Amino acid sequence: MILIKISLNGSAQEIPVETSINGLFSFLDLSDKFIAVELNNEIVFRANWEKVKLIQDDKVEIVRAIGGG
Amino acid sequence: MPADIFNIAGKDFSSRLLVGTGKYSDEREAILAIEASEAEIVTVAVRRVELEKNKRTQSILNYISPQKYTILPNTAGCFNAKEAIRIAYLGREILEGANLLKLEVLKDKETLLPLMDETIVAAKTLVKEGFEIMVYCTDDLNYAKELEDIGCVAIMPLAAPIGSGQGIVNPKAISSIIEKISCPVIIDAGIGTASEVAIAMEMGCDGVLLNSAIAKAKNPILMAEAMKEAARSGRKSFLAGRMKSQAKANPSSPMQGIVNS
16 A cells, blocks of 8 residues: 655644545544544635545644634 | 514524533533523634544534534634634534634733734634624724724623633723624623623623633532523613612601601
8 A cells, every 4th residue: 555644733644645535534533523624724625525635745634623712 | 571682693592691612521511511501602612633542532513512502613722813714714614614703813822812903804804704703802992893893793802811700800991892882792701700790791791701600610500500690680680770879878668657656
């Protein structure tokens, strides 16, 4: 399996080549409910999560809601 | 009494108490306290997902449901307009396009006071982008007016610094905002106990937003109930119109017909 390196929430992460955003959730075993994703500082809308394939050195942020005031 | 409806961004609410979801000791306590408060608008923060499996927790929106509550994502932890705008978009995406947002841009980590110039810059952009923003601000009337002119849906001056529980430190400034601003004015931050909620409502605030005062009480669920009742009581008192304060005593029982020897 060919791996590429991306930055995920500020840390280095290796993932299989040709991984989509949806694929990233499966790879990380992460629920995609109530989640937002940024790729290289731009939001990737949910409708495009299957279409967008990650490449070497991509900067990905996965965020969610937590308790706050 | 006719129905006393509280309208924010075109939506009617019956509760004038808005609550945060932070600082609770666990999920159960948060759920029970928020239920007891009967708040309908509930704030959340936007943060990175925990990637390490053993540190993961379920999303707060699994138990504080957007179907039950109007979720108000905040931009807490942002120190300039650019960061706040970025978080606003992420919050909207998490909530599948909901435009309501609590905008806060802070001066520094120590005081947590609003940084108004950056708040105004962010507010202008976000309103243009279709967000309905409720804005955490200082108690300075000039900024409040500017935010109203920009098209914010609520002006939210602090009573006292975030998490300080000092109560309304500058009631005259808050009163002048209430008097001069026609969009909803909501006290945000600094409330410590129920009587302070009642005072804010009696002054004519449209609502009160608080978090620590419930979450950090010895019994958060009981305090949530107290806050709910204080908001209602203060609002009724405001609508009823208080009697004039007088220098002299004035007997409540007639002075005629007193039985004396």
